[in-house]
Amino acid sequence: MQVSDGTDHAIDVRKAVKRYGDFTALKSITLSIRDNEFFTLLGPSGCGKTTLLRMIAGFEDVTEGEIFLFGDEIENLPPNKRPVNTVFQNYALFPHMNVLENVCFGLEMLGRGKAEARRRAGEILEMVQLSQFSERKPSQLSGGQQQRVALARALAPQPKVLLLDEPLSALDLKLRKAMQLELKHLQRETGITFIFVTHDQEEALTMSDRIAVMSAGEVQQLGEARDIYERPENRFVADFIGETNLIDVTVKAKDGSRVLCAFDNGLTLTCDAVPGIGVGQSGHMSIRPERMKLHQEMIEAENFRARVIENVYVGTDVQSILGLDGGMRLTVRTQNSDRGKARIFEPGSDVFVDVEFGSARLLAH
Amino acid sequence: MAGGAAGGGGTQGDTYKEARTWLLLPTWVTLSILVLVPVLLMLVYSFLTKEFRGGVIWEFTFAAYDQFFCDRGLFGDEPCSIEWTYLNIFWRSIWQAGLATILSLVIGFPTAYFIATRPARVRPLWVFLITIPYWVNLLIRTVSMRFMLREEGPLNNFLVWSGIADAPLQMINTNFAVQIGLFYSYLPFMVLPIYAAVERYNFSLSEAAADLYASKWTTLRRIVLPAVRPGVIAGCILVFVPSLGAFLAPDLLGGAKNFMIGSLIEEQFKGNAGNWPFGAAASMILLSMVLVILMIYARQQARAGGEER
CATH class of the missing domain: 1.20.5 (Single alpha-helices involved in coiled-coils or other helix-helix interfaces)
Structure with a gap:
């Protein structure tokens, strides 16, 4: 995590703490969000991601710490004095106003003339393809259309930062996928910094430039989607993002930047050393299911023996549950394609498991 | 079924x-x-002939309505000119009831808003506190109010003691006392419907308004009030209509000079001096006024409902 000088960043959160009575919702959060970035706060419910977003919007006061918006301290400003806008989870469209009036509201409050506000609102409705609905009331629109109105309303005043609080959670899967791409596209087009809150890791990986994974009021890891997925820094991140095999291991030996790790059943595997876990200490190993291949014979020295217990067909992949010595289980995903070399073995077959180089990650507790 | x-x-x-x-x-x-x-x-x-000692004679006549609207001189033989006595009483009733409604709204809306924004578990307690006085009979409450407002009553004692007034004020038997009585009698009918409306209000709309640069006052005016309007209108009707026909507060607190419709009607059916057809006619006139108000309300509601669809 970097602490910044606070000039080229859209948002700088410095040592922000949020307490409700005895309960600490956020424990000293420090993070910087770059200008023109699609930034995602990702975590399970209750991790504090929405609280942090609401603190940036101004709906929650900050117990301790500071928040900067392009270098200006904003944590003591009321929400209507902060040049940021929010897309709410339930959209919060004004039910007695039509679509156009909803979108014009912020512009009018900023003192733009009626004609100017209407022109700008018309433009933005064009952008979200709702021009023909401008006279409708929100109750006359579908969920997806309401979502777009909420987006248009928040974008119309040209905020410096757009805050999105799980805006897609109420949509069905297909619409959600389409909106993900559209949001990403809108962010590129407008050049506005988006801060997106979600509990859906796939959504986060699809859309974000960078992701902050949160849990229990703390940022667990901050980085690009690829970093978070392929180089998780701790057990929580590895487990929360995507699917993985988590194995308890003990470090047996160290050779330069590599260490030899032993499973409880005696199997050993080498992987990159991490600071904080020395020889003789225990940790966790994470291996993604798609980073292992099954073979008839041993092709690498570190391949180990297993037996296929069950194959689960999941469309794009076949998921094989493997049994190892000592009752250990592993899940391996093999792409469901005839063109690839990987073979799918019948249950009961004895196989060798080949872990892709660099895919076994040693993690602290 | x-x-x-x-x-x-x-x-x-x-x-x-x-x-x-x-x-x-x-x-x-x-x-x-x-x-x-x-x-x-x-x-x-209201279209029958009055019997001398109360009651009616079954003979059709417009006499009751004629008495209400027409002044026919001392001997009743002059052509009709407008009779102001009863119209004045109606007029006084309307503005007293209107004033009581406005006063209830000004005090009742913030009260209702306050209660609706408390944590859910203490709201019933606040509602209970609001309704406690209404477990006592209206007559007893109005008589107590008379005691509060009289010359040597607690309110005057306080005013003199604190130096706000030099001498006890004449409060009883004034329009002011009637107003206090009406306001006090019907305040909960304003608070409760507004409370119900504000409690249903989605407060994230207020957050959205603040997020879109609206001040607190603008948010209240442009977002909260339109959303809770049905509750406000219901409260206004529930205060205005009974205030218009009230007779306890004007009788006990207003005295003979500050007569309202309710007292006028009540008097026609009391004892031997009454005039049943006239009381019935006054009631019908009052009822028509209330019906007109309710129809305006219903029209408004229908129009608001049409907009929502």
Whole structure:
């Protein structure tokens, strides 16, 4: 995590703490969000991601710490004095106003003339393809259309930062996928910094430039989607993002930047050393299911023996549950394609498991 | 319910319709006996001739309405000129009731808003506190208010003691006392419907308004008020209508000079001096006024409802 000088960043959160009575919702959060970035706060419910977003919007006061918006301290400003806008989870469209009036509201409050506000609102409705609905009331629109109105309303005043609080959670899967791409596209087009809150890791990986994974009021890891997925820094991140095999291991030996790790059943595997876990200490190993291949014979020295217990067909992949010595289980995903070399073995077959180089990650507790 | 009887298949809708008619019968009977028949009775009585010692003679006449609207001089033989006595009483009633409504709204809205924004578990307590005084009979409460407001009463004692007033003020038997009485009698009817509306209000709309640069005042005016308007209108009607026909507060706190419609009507049916047809006619005139107000309300509601769809 970097602490910044606070000039080229859209948002700088410095040592922000949020307490409700005895309960600490956020424990000293420090993070910087770059200008023109699609930034995602990702975590399970209750991790504090929405609280942090609401603190940036101004709906929650900050117990301790500071928040900067392009270098200006904003944590003591009321929400209507902060040049940021929010897309709410339930959209919060004004039910007695039509679509156009909803979108014009912020512009009018900023003192733009009626004609100017209407022109700008018309433009933005064009952008979200709702021009023909401008006279409708929100109750006359579908969920997806309401979502777009909420987006248009928040974008119309040209905020410096757009805050999105799980805006897609109420949509069905297909619409959600389409909106993900559209949001990403809108962010590129407008050049506005988006801060997106979600509990859906796939959504986060699809859309974000960078992701902050949160849990229990703390940022667990901050980085690009690829970093978070392929180089998780701790057990929580590895487990929360995507699917993985988590194995308890003990470090047996160290050779330069590599260490030899032993499973409880005696199997050993080498992987990159991490600071904080020395020889003789225990940790966790994470291996993604798609980073292992099954073979008839041993092709690498570190391949180990297993037996296929069950194959689960999941469309794009076949998921094989493997049994190892000592009752250990592993899940391996093999792409469901005839063109690839990987073979799918019948249950009961004895196989060798080949872990892709660099895919076994040693993690602290 | 009537599902079993619908075995015939295609006639299910009709079966339900029949069942509904029978199930609603008690409601219709009750409404007829308690509302329709008395009102019709009153309408008939207002066109009958008065008996000297109360009661009526079954002879059709417009005399009651004539007495209300027409001044025919000392001997009753002059052509009709406008009789101001009763119109003045009606006018005073309307502005007293209107003022009580506005006062209740000004005090009641913030109260209701306050209660609705407390944590859910303490709200029932606040509602309970609001309603406690209303467990006591209205007559007792009004008499107590008379005691509060009289010359050596607690309020005057306080005013003199604190130096706000040099001498006890004449409060009893004034319009002011009537106003206080009306306001106090009907305040909860303002608070409760508004409370119900504000409690249903989605406060994330206020957050959205603040997020879109609206001040607190603008948010209240442009977002909160339109959303809770049905509750506000219901509260206004529930205060205005009974205030208009009230007779306890004007009788006990206003004295003879500050007569309102309610007292006028009450007097016509009391003892031997009454004039039943005249009381009935005054009631009918009052009822028509209330009906007009309710119709305006219904029209407004229908229009608001139409906009929502």
